[in-house]
Amino acid sequence: xxxxxxxxxxxxxxxxxxxxxxxxxxxxxxxxxxxxxxxxxxxxxxxxxxxxxxxxxxxxxxxxxxxxxxxxxxxxxxxxxxxxxxxxxxxxxxxxxxxxxxxxxxxxxxxxxxxxxxxxxxxxxxxxxxxxxxxxxxxxxxxxxxxxxxxxxxxxxxxxxxxxxxxxxxxxxxxxxxxxxxxxxxxxxxxxxxxxxxxxxxxxxxxxxxxxxxxxxxxxxxxxxxxxxxxxxxxxxxxxxxxxxxxxxxxxxxxxxxxxxxxxxxxxxxxxxxxxxxxxxxxxxxxxxxxxxxxxxxxxxxxxxxxxxxxxxxxxxxxxxxxxxxxxxxxxxxxxxxxxxxxxxxxxxxxxxxxxxxxxxxxxxxxxxxxxxxxxxxxxxxxxxxxxxxxxxxxxxxxxxxxxxxxxxxxxxxxxxxxxxxxxxxxxxxxxxxxxxxxxxxxxxxxxxxxxxxxxxxxxxxxxxxxxxxxxxxxxxxxxxxxxxxxx
Numbered sequence: 073x074x075x076x077x078x079x080x081x082x083x084x085x086x087x088x089x090x091x092x093x094x095x096x097x098x099x100x101x102x103x104x105x106x107x108x109x110x111x112x113x114x115x116x117x118x119x120x121x122x123x124x125x126x127x128x129x130x131x132x133x134x135x136x137x138x139x140x141x142x143x144x145x146x147x148x149x150x151x152x153x154x155x156x157x158x159x160x161x162x163x164x165x166x167x168x169x170x171x172x173x174x175x176x177x178x179x180x181x182x183x184x185x186x187x188x189x190x191x192x193x194x195x196x197x198x199x200x201x202x203x204x205x206x207x208x209x210x211x212x213x214x215x216x217x218x219x220x221x222x223x224x225x226x227x228x229x230x231x232x233x234x235x236x237x238x239x240x241x242x243x244x245x246x247x248x249x250x251x252x253x254x255x256x257x258x259x260x261x262x263x264x265x266x267x268x269x270x271x272x273x274x275x276x277x278x279x280x281x282x283x284x285x286x287x288x289x290x291x292x293x294x295x296x297x298x299x300x301x302x303x304x305x306x307x308x309x310x311x312x313x314x315x316x317x318x319x320x321x322x323x324x325x326x327x328x329x330x331x332x333x334x335x336x337x338x339x340x341x342x343x344x345x346x347x348x349x350x351x352x353x354x355x356x357x358x359x360x361x362x363x364x365x366x367x368x369x370x371x372x373x374x375x376x377x378x379x380x381x382x383x384x385x386x387x388x389x390x391x392x393x394x395x396x397x398x399x400x401x402x403x404x405x406x407x408x409x410x411x412x413x414x415x416x417x418x419x420x421x422x423x424x425x426x427x428x429x430x431x432x433x434x435x436x437x438x439x440x441x442x443x444x445x446x447x448x449x450x451x452x453x454x455x456x457x458x459x460x461x462x463x464x465x466x467x468x469x470x471x472x473x474x475x476x477x478x479x480x481x482x483x484x485x486x487x488x489x490x491x492x493x494x495x496x497x498x499x500x501x502x503x504x505x506x507x508x509x510x511x512x513x514x515x516x517x518x519x520x521x522x523x524x525x526x527x528x529x530x531x532x533x534x535x536x537x538x539x540x541x542x543x544x545x546x547x548x549x550x551x552x553x554x555x556x557x558x559x560x
Contacts, residue, residue, distance in 0.1 A: 127559050128548040129510060132540055135402045137526050141336070142351065142392045143372075145328035146295055149321050149380060151276075151283035154178075156315045157267050161185050162307065165266070166275045166318075169384055174272050178318055180264040181311070273320040274384045277306040282387060283319065292367045295331065297388055321384055328359075328374045328389060329366070337363065337370050340395070347394040348374060353382065356394065398524040400531040401540055407507045408530065409550040411517055413448060413472040415500040420484045421447075421471055430483040430495065440485065445477030448538050449504055449519050472504055472519075507540065508547040514558045515547060 156162075160181030166172050269275070280302040285294065293299070305316055328348075332340065340346075346361040359374040383389055421427055426444040433439065449472040478498050486494045505522060508515040518540050521533040532540065540546070547553050 127510075127552055129545045130404055130407060130548040132401050132403060132542055132544045132546060134400065134534070134542055135531075136396045136399060137402070137524055137529055137531055138396060140349075140392045140394055140396050142390060143330040144297070145330045145374070145389050145391055147326060147328055147383065147387055147389055148282070148285055149326035149384075150323040151279075152271060152273075152320045152322050153279055153283055153316050154269070154318050154320060156181070156311045156313055156317050158265060158313050160265065160311065161309070162311050162317070163264070164277070164306065166269075168275060168277050168306075169381070170275060171381060172269050172273065172275050172320075174270060175268045177266045178269050178275060180266045182264045184263060267317075269320060271320045271322045273322040274381055276319040276321065276385060277304065277317075278385070279303050279305060279316060279319055280387055287364060287366070287373075290329075290366050292369060295329075295366075300387065302387070321380065324380055325375070325377050326380045327376065328391065329364070330372045330374070330391070332363070332370045332372050334370075336372075340372060340393075343395075346374060347397075349392040349394055350383065351390040351392060352386065355379075355382070396524075398531045400523050400534050401520075401542065402529055402531055403507060403520070403540075403546065404548055405525060405528060405530055406549045406551075407546050408505055408520070408522075409507065409517075410503050410505055411448075411555075412475065412501050412503050414475055414478060414498055415502050416471045416473055416484065416498065417496060418450060418469040418471050419494075420486055420496050422487070428485045428487065429478070430485050443477070445473045448472045448474065448506075448517065450537060470502075472502065475501070508550055508553055508555065509540065509544050510547060510559050511545055515553045515555050517555050518544070518546075 158181055160183055163180045163182070164178070165180060166176065166178040172178065280300065282294070305318060311317065340361070341363055343361045345358055347356055347358050349356045357376065357379050359376045362373050362375075364371050364373045416427070424444070425447055426442050428440045429443050431439050431441060450469055451472070452469050480499065482498045484496045484498065504519045506517045506519040509518045510516070519536065519538055520530075520540060521536055522530050523533055524531045534542070547559075553559065
């Protein structure tokens with residue numbers, strides 16, 4: 073009947089519900105399609121990343137192979153303990169740590185706590201003292217107040233110098249208030265007995281029991297800092313005859329003994345001199361070096377003939393042996409590769425680095441063409457291990473060219489070969505060390521000259537022609553790539 077749907081054209085309600093359910097679940101629209109494609113892309117990228125070899129880069133820097141090792145050394149020098157020559161209240165005139173000449177006044181003794189002395193100073197002497205005091209005042213640091221005690225001794229010593237009692241006064245020529253005793257090492261000033269040093273040297277007002285120590289009587293226990301004890305000899309009271317008053321270091325020559333492990337011994341045993349940096353003040357100086365033994369243990373003995381005045385009061389000194397002196401570009405050993413190159417005498421190259429290659433046509437006639445290959449190095453015979461097969465070119469500089477630049481047995485000719493017919497058949501090869509530089513995104517061989525190396529790094533020369541420069545990026549593990557590989 074018209075207007076009535078055929079029974080066979082109707083879609084069952086159950087099937088319609090299934091289609092409606094699928095559309096609701098999967099949401100088949102353009103957003104779903106794009107999201108699905110992105111998800112697939114990310115999954116594929118993750119799989120590729122996890123299964124591919126990762127190339128680690130390294131930025132070339134300058135520096136040393138490693139830090140120099142530090143040691144604690146025991147200082148030995150010629151120490152002489154000086155004793156009081158009489159009884160009395162003591163007053164010090166020599167500044168601790170300063171050098172004093174023989175017959176210089178070190179201290180004075182008097183029978184009263186306040187020494188008395190009459191001495192006239194000239195106007196010029198007073199001006200010198202005033203300038204010294206002004207200089208000390210300007211540089212005074214309140215955190216180092218103990219420096220004022222040393223300055224006091226310095227001023228008192230200067231006063232003695234100005235009144236003329238720093239050296240022995242000849243008998244019969246005493247000044248006012250001064251009496252010379254020609255039978256002893258003393259000078260009388262007022263009610264004081266001024267005692268002079270019998271030695272040239274550095275004055276210390278302490279002792280530590282190491283006086284007289286040398287290689288023959290040292291023991292391992294002497295190197296134990298925990299048991300080290302220093303006695304202060306300075307006092308403001310009464311002293312008796314024969315009492316220890318001060319120490320004089322009578323010789324400028326001194327030495328440091330440093331303990332050595334077996335590894336350190338093997339590294340230092342061939343040294344005869346060594347440069348030392350003192351951590352106390354960051355100053356350096358050279359010293360002689362030798363291996364010695366104390367109670368069967370190995371020590372390094374560093375001998376000096378100057379600089380003692382800076383460290384006279386230090387029995388133990390922290391030092392650094394400056395043995396790692398090679399500086400340059402620092403690279404990992406894993407970055408280094410070797411490559412074989414063709415060797416060409418530089419005489420056959422033009423100024424622009426090109427070569428004349430001789431070719432012969434089918435008719436046997438010779439012709440030339442210009443080839444300009446990349447040159448990786450230019451080395452003289454003294455700077456390469458290459459031994460030329462042709463003795464006539466042994467004096468030349470050699471150019472290192474990639475093996476792919478010329479076919480085997482290529483003939484090169486000189487520009488003036490019409491006169492002397494000089495030719496060179498390419499065939500000799502030699503090897504260069506280098507790294508893969510990736511500044512441009514692909515691996516390029518750059519030669520290096522290794523100056524020094526340890527177990528992890530090498531120091532290579534800077535400013536090498538056709539070589540590396542600071543801040544270049546190289547492959548850290550060269551075994552993972554090949555030359556001209558595109559890395560990014």
